[in-house]
Amino acid sequence: xxRNNIKVHTQRVEKMKDATIHIVPHMHYDAVWILNKExxxxxxxxYILKQAIxxxxxxxxxxxxxxxxxxxxxxxxxxxxxxxxxxxxxxNKIEIAGGQYLLADNMIPNGEVxxxxxxxxxxxxxxxxxxxxxxSYGADEFGFNAQWPQILRNSGYKYFLFRRGINISTPxxxxxxxxxxxxxxxxxxxxxxxAGLFLDQLPLSLKQLKKYASTNQILMLSGxxxxxxxxxxxxxxxQWNKKINGKRVTKSKNEYNMIMSSPLQYFxxxxxxNVNFKVRKGEMxxxxxxxxxxxxxxxxxxxxxxxxxxxNSILLLERLDALSWLINIHDENISDQLHKxxxxxxxxxxxxxxxxxxxxxxxxxxxxxxENERKSIQRSIFEYLRKIxxxxxxxxxxxxxxxxxxxxxxxxxxILEFNxxxxxxxxxxxxxxxxxxxxxxxxxxxxxNTIKKITIGCIISVPPLGYKTLEIVKSDTIDGDTIIAHDxxxxxxxxxxxxxxxxxIITVFKSIKNNKKIHYCTGNEIILDEEIxxxxxxxxxxxxxxxxxxxxxxxxxxxxxxxEVIHRKLKSHIKFKxxxxxxxxxxxxxxxxxxxxxxxxxxDIEKEIIIYKNLNRIDFVTHIFNKHPHSRLRVRFDTKGxxxxxxxxxxxxxxxxxxxxxxxxxxxxxxEKPSGVFxxxxxxxxxxxxxxxxxVGISLLHQGLPSHEIRDGxxxxxxxxxIVLLSSDGIMGPCIPTxxxxxxxxxxxxxxxxxxxxxxxxxxxxxxxxxxxxxxIPIQIKKSNDRKNNNLAENNGNKVEILDDSKSFLQISESxxxxxxxxxxxxxxxxxxxxxxxxxxxxxxxxxxxxKIKNIKLIDFMENEIQxxxxxxxxxxxxxxGPFKIITLKILLK
Numbered sequence: 001x002x003r004n005n006i007k008v009h010t011q012r013v014e015k016m017k018d019a020t021i022h023i024v025p026h027m028h029y030d031a032v033w034i035l036n037k038e039x040x041x042x043x044x045x046x047y048i049l050k051q052a053i054x055x056x057x058x059x060x061x062x063x064x065x066x067x068x069x070x071x072x073x074x075x076x077x078x079x080x081x082x083x084x085x086x087x088x089x090x091x092n093k094i095e096i097a098g099g100q101y102l103l104a105d106n107m108i109p110n111g112e113v114x115x116x117x118x119x120x121x122x123x124x125x126x127x128x129x130x131x132x133x134x135x136s137y138g139a140d141e142f143g144f145n146a147q148w149p150q151i152l153r154n155s156g157y158k159y160f161l162f163r164r165g166i167n168i169s170t171p172x173x174x175x176x177x178x179x180x181x182x183x184x185x186x187x188x189x190x191x192x193x194x195a196g197l198f199l200d201q202l203p204l205s206l207k208q209l210k211k212y213a214s215t216n217q218i219l220m221l222s223g224x225x226x227x228x229x230x231x232x233x234x235x236x237x238x239q240w241n242k243k244i245n246g247k248r249v250t251k252s253k254n255e256y257n258m259i260m261s262s263p264l265q266y267f268x269x270x271x272x273x274n275v276n277f278k279v280r281k282g283e284m285x286x287x288x289x290x291x292x293x294x295x296x297x298x299x300x301x302x303x304x305x306x307x308x309x310x311x312n313s314i315l316l317l318e319r320l321d322a323l324s325w326l327i328n329i330h331d332e333n334i335s336d337q338l339h340k341x342x343x344x345x346x347x348x349x350x351x352x353x354x355x356x357x358x359x360x361x362x363x364x365x366x367x368x369x370x371e372n373e374r375k376s377i378q379r380s381i382f383e384y385l386r387k388i389x390x391x392x393x394x395x396x397x398x399x400x401x402x403x404x405x406x407x408x409x410x411x412x413x414x415i416l417e418f419n420x421x422x423x424x425x426x427x428x429x430x431x432x433x434x435x436x437x438x439x440x441x442x443x444x445x446x447x448x449n450t451i452k453k454i455t456i457g458c459i460i461s462v463p464p465l466g467y468k469t470l471e472i473v474k475s476d477t478i479d480g481d482t483i484i485a486h487d488x489x490x491x492x493x494x495x496x497x498x499x500x501x502x503x504x505i506i507t508v509f510k511s512i513k514n515n516k517k518i519h520y521c522t523g524n525e526i527i528l529d530e531e532i533x534x535x536x537x538x539x540x541x542x543x544x545x546x547x548x549x550x551x552x553x554x555x556x557x558x559x560x561x562x563x564e565v566i567h568r569k570l571k572s573h574i575k576f577k578x579x580x581x582x583x584x585x586x587x588x589x590x591x592x593x594x595x596x597x598x599x600x601x602x603x604d605i606e607k608e609i610i611i612y613k614n615l616n617r618i619d620f621v622t623h624i625f626n627k628h629p630h631s632r633l634r635v636r637f638d639t640k641g642x643x644x645x646x647x648x649x650x651x652x653x654x655x656x657x658x659x660x661x662x663x664x665x666x667x668x669x670x671x672e673k674p675s676g677v678f679x680x681x682x683x684x685x686x687x688x689x690x691x692x693x694x695x696v697g698i699s700l701l702h703q704g705l706p707s708h709e710i711r712d713g714x715x716x717x718x719x720x721x722x723i724v725l726l727s728s729d730g731i732m733g734p735c736i737p738t739x740x741x742x743x744x745x746x747x748x749x750x751x752x753x754x755x756x757x758x759x760x761x762x763x764x765x766x767x768x769x770x771x772x773x774x775x776x777i778p779i780q781i782k783k784s785n786d787r788k789n790n791n792l793a794e795n796n797g798n799k800v801e802i803l804d805d806s807k808s809f810l811q812i813s814e815s816x817x818x819x820x821x822x823x824x825x826x827x828x829x830x831x832x833x834x835x836x837x838x839x840x841x842x843x844x845x846x847x848x849x850x851x852k853i854k855n856i857k858l859i860d861f862m863e864n865e866i867q868x869x870x871x872x873x874x875x876x877x878x879x880x881x882g883p884f885k886i887i888t889l890k891i892l893l894k
Contacts, residue, residue, distance in 0.1 A: 019216030020269060021206060022261035023196045023237060025052070025230075026064035026223035028139050031102060032362040033225075033352040034726065034734055043226050044070065045078065052229045053084050056093045059234045062260045063094050064223075066137055068121040069102045069347075075128065089129050095262040097161065098137030099125045104349035106141045106148065107285065107679045108297060108304065108706055110311045111651035111886075112821050112834075113349050114148075115861050116342055118155045122862060135263040136184075138162030139193055140225075141351045143285035143292040147652045149178035149186075150886055155861045159267040160186045161219075163193060165284030165292050171214035173270060177281045179653050179840070179884035185267065185277065187219060188212075192290070196220030197227070199236045206256060215273040218256065219266045234260075283655060287672025291732070294677040295538040298632075298707035298718040299356030300363065300741055306370040307348055308704030312774050313377045314341050316403045319465065319822045320384040322831050323809050326851050326893075329387045334380045335824065341377060344369045357535045357733075359726060360740040382779065388467065389781045391803045396469035398429065400778045402462035405812050405819035405835075409461040410771055411571070411612055413441060414778040416472075417453050420446040425475035429458060431468055432805065436460060439569040440480035451478070459570060459614050462776055465819065466808035469781070483567040490572055494616045495520065495755050501563040503548040504576035504607040508618070508698075508755050518690060520755040521698045523637030523715075524620055525549060526558065526605060528580060531632040531721050534728040535741060538632060538675070538721060545631065546580065557584040558605075559598055574609040580628070602628035617701075617754050617768065624719065625746045631722045637753060638714040639698055641688030646710050647760050648680035649769055652820065652836045653884045654760070659686075659710040677718075679706035683769030685760040686715055695757055699765045701772050702751040719749050761839045764815055813846040817881060826863050830892040840883045847877040852894040859890045 027048045030040055055061040065071070065085075075082040088094040101120035104113060125131050136157040138144060143165035152160055160176065166188045176186040189195065190212045195205045202220070209218050222233060240258045285292055297304070318338060324330045348366055352358050389399035398416075402408045416426075429436040436458050443454040462468045490497040498507045508520040525548045533539035546552035562577040580603035584595040606623040624633065645656050661676035680702075687697030700708070700715050707718035723741040727733040752772055756763040812819065816839040823832045831851075837843055856869040856877055869889065871878040881887055 019256045021218045021220055021256045021258040022266040023258060024064050024221045024261055026221055028193060028225040029067055029070050030225050030352055031069055031350055033358045036361050047228050055229055055231055056088055060260060061234060062262055064262060065096050066098050066139060067100055067102050068124040072124060086129055089131060095264060096125055096133055097135045097263045099133040101346050102350040103139055103141055105351045105354045106144045108354055109349045113345060114151060117346050119861060120346060134158040135267060136160045142355060145651045146179045146283040146655050149176050149184045150180050150182040152184050153182050160184050161263050163189050164290045165286055166289050167286035169289050170212050172212040173214045173277055175277050175279045177279050180882060193221040194224050196222030197224055215270060215275050217266060217269045288670045291672055293536040294675055296355035296357050296536055297679040298721050299535045299723060301720045303356050304706055305704035307354055310345050314345060315821060317377055317381050319403060322822045322824050324384050325824050341373055344373050359736055360738050385779050389779060392469050393805050397472040397781055398470040398778060399467055399781050400460060400462050400776050401467045402776055403774045404770055405810060406464050406767060406815060407461060408771055408776060410776055411459050412776040412778050413455055413457045415455050416780050418451050421448060421450050423451050423474055425478045426472055427475035428473045430471040430473055440478060443478060443480060463806060463808035465810040468806045485565045485567060486563060487565050490611045492611050492616060493614050497611060499574060502560050518696060519640055520696055521637045521639050525636045527634045527636050529632040531630050534725050535723055536732045555587050556582050557595060571610055571612045576607040578605045617752050619752045622749045627744050629722055629742060633719045634716045636714050636716050637698060639686060639688060641713050643688045646686045648684040649682045649766060652886050653838050662711045676709045676711055677707060680708055682773055683765055684708050684715060685765050686710055687759060695759060697756045699754040701769045703773055705749060705751060717751060766838050809850045811848040814843050817843055817845045825890055830890050833889045836886040837881045837884055842882055844880050849875060854892040854894045857890045859888050861888060
């Protein structure tokens with residue numbers, strides 16, 4: 001049977017005696033979802049929280065709260081209610097479980113976002129309510145990543161209580177082990193957070209929960225989203241426990257005592273039981289027993305793209321803020337703004353916002369956040385880079401910054417502006433004695449034929465978390481010649497590429513001996529599927545409408561309009577245009593008759609393919625203007641090989657997943673039919689063994705396009721889904737129209753492929769994924785007297801030193817150890833570094849910081865000291881990091 005979107009397991013267990021039912025009245029606060037922020041706030045204050053406080057004051061009643069986003073607003077708007085909450089927390093009548101700022105989606109955001117949700121919430125509770133929260137609560141998030149146990153324990157939690165994503169139902173209590181081996185005592189709620197909500201069904205709930213439980217402690221949360229508390233619960237509990245002469249008189253002869261409880265009380269009792277809890281590993285992202293809504297990872301794709309850009313920008317600004325502090329050019333105004341930016345991104349990450357599953361109205365605020373904060377953050381980034389560039393050699397013209405913790409070699413495009421008469425042409429760039437070849441991409445001239453504005457491109461190597469300055473080598477002419485052609489055969493650094501001019505589908509291969517070829521993939525094929533689902537699920541009847549190679553129903557067709565190739569010195573740029581028509585004529589005997597008439601065009605497609613002569617990566621920029629209702633658009637890359645599993649990026653590491661789950665039979669045993677659709681962070685890698693037993697791999701790198709599937713040897717990357725209803729069946733939510741989610745708008749999608757011969761770890765695929773998301777940043781160094789004098793100036797009383805032409809502010813010796821964040825400590829006394837190991841191997845690493853180190857402390861995520869790190873040599877930290885471990889360091893400077 002099913003209750004509350006949970007499939008009930010029916011395994012028999014032994015009868016348990018002397019047991020306790022823990023009833024926990026609570027409210028699940030949706031900041032936004034099917035109502036707007038103002039409506040939810042009003043309902044939760046007037047009809048839930050006020051009533052709960054009155055019940056607590058009148059009866060032996062308890063209540064549980066979750067998120068500090070609500071508490072923060074209550075403190076401001078209703079100080080008397082906040083005072084009551086504070087007093088009742090001291091009396092253990094109200095408990096905060098979780099205590100995150102908001103319950104964030106756990107699978108799509110960068111891991112730093114999840115940590116900051118916790119830090120923001122727990123700091124508020126500690127400072128305002130003097131409480132340390134030790135129970136983490138996953139009320140409604142759509143699954144949990146495999147590093148969540150480590151994140152929780154590093155944040156001071158001891159226990160985890162959650163609802164969705166379990167793949168083994170019995171027992172409901174266990175130790176969940178993260179990728180690194182960290183364990184946390186966990187309880188999965190088989191009936192969700194409504195197990196004790198229906199008071200007339202408590203005996204049935206008990207009967208069901210006993211089948212899962214490993215102890216005589218039964219947890220029943222009694223509440224729901226925006227549901228008022230029930231005063232009669234007090235009488236129900238008293239009646240359940242009523243006795244005469246020590247014997248129960250209720251008809252059911254209940255053997256369980258029922259108490260008004262809290263999550264902490266439940267876990268405290270649970271630990272007293274003489275039970276060896278089982279250990280479970282991996283991510284909690286299975287639809288076997290509860291809904292995780294995998295297809296929401298492609299609802300409102302602009303939201304995922306915008307979130308990724310926002311994350312990258314704020315993490316970059318945070319690093320620059322710390323670097324500016326190191327070199328005495330820190331701007332307190334920018335630093336103060338960082339906290340505001342973080343709170344905005346924490347709202348966007350909320351579990352009913354980022355997945356795209358709310359009503360259209362709530363996303364107006366998100367669009368405003370993306371637009372306004374993006375501009376502000378970009379201004380601050382530029383200002384910090386400008387300040388650093390002014391400290392470098394006066395003779396150089398270009399400053400290129402690398403925000404990543406390893407040396408990056410990548411393509412970058414530089415926009416330069418000049419005064420009239422200043423320069424006629426650019427032949428190349430110089431870095432010391434090194435000549436860097438360039439190509440001219442665009443330019444405009446003054447009337448005297450000198451350059452007004454020019455865009456150049458080059459492939460450049462820049463030190464880890466550092467910069468390189470370049471000198472412009474002038475010339476008397478502009479060599480901006482391009483060759484427009486219609487080639488279909490290309491080569492890059494390591495591979496050969498054939499392009500079909502009818503659809504711009506590419507084939508990547510390598511020629512070997514005896515005229516043989518190693519095939520890597522054929523792909524970038526647009527797949528148009530039928531979509532009759534909703535914001536939560538993809539559903540289809542017809543399945544495939546049409547593919548660019550002609551599969552699907554007979555009526556539709558992709559019609560090519562233009563194919564051209566722009567050849568320049570360093571790359572070839574393929575441009576292709578087509579349209580999708582829902583009807584071609586004739587539509588019978590299509591193998592005999594070519595189409596003579598096209599009608600009802602609904603999709604405009606522009607494909608760009610960039611092939612670099614000195615990089616193995618192939619970049620794709622796909623522009624789509626979709627007017628086709630009930631559609632799902634994906635791109636497919638076919639490897640023509642089969643493997644049982646693949647790897648992809650996840651928060652603070654990588655995860656291995658099974659392929660071909662689409663074909664797995666359900667037979668009614670799964671709550672959600674397996675679809676094979678998953679989210680990824682930045683990259684997906686699918687590798688197979690060819691006929692020679694050699695590894696042939698394709699990595700798909702993406703910018704904010706998390707939704708993917710691997711089926712029948714092909715990688716599918718979802719670009720968008722056209723949705724017209726929040727819920728199409730009234731089960732996941734109301735059937736509210738969502739016209740904005742129909743995606744009838746212009747989109748630009750950016751992704752890349754990287755062929756390779758080794759596995760993902762040997763070829764550092766995780767680095768390549770980051771390199772297209774946090775790319776090199778070039779700025780022009782303006783030559784002026786102000787700049788020349790700046791080298792001798794002071795900033796806030798601190799002497800500003802002259803920096804080298806090329807510099808790394810932070811170097812990490814081992815490639816598998818990644819910088820997650822670099823920021824100023826909360827107490828403003830040091831620098832915080834958070835690093836993690838991403839290949840699953842124990843590693844001794846050296847971290848070189850461009851500063852004089854006084855001492856180093858190992859701290860938790862809340863910046864509490866764990867121990868002092870003693871091993872420092874010449875301002876280099878030597879530290880051992882375990883497989884998939886996340887380590888946070890606080891560095892105090894001399």
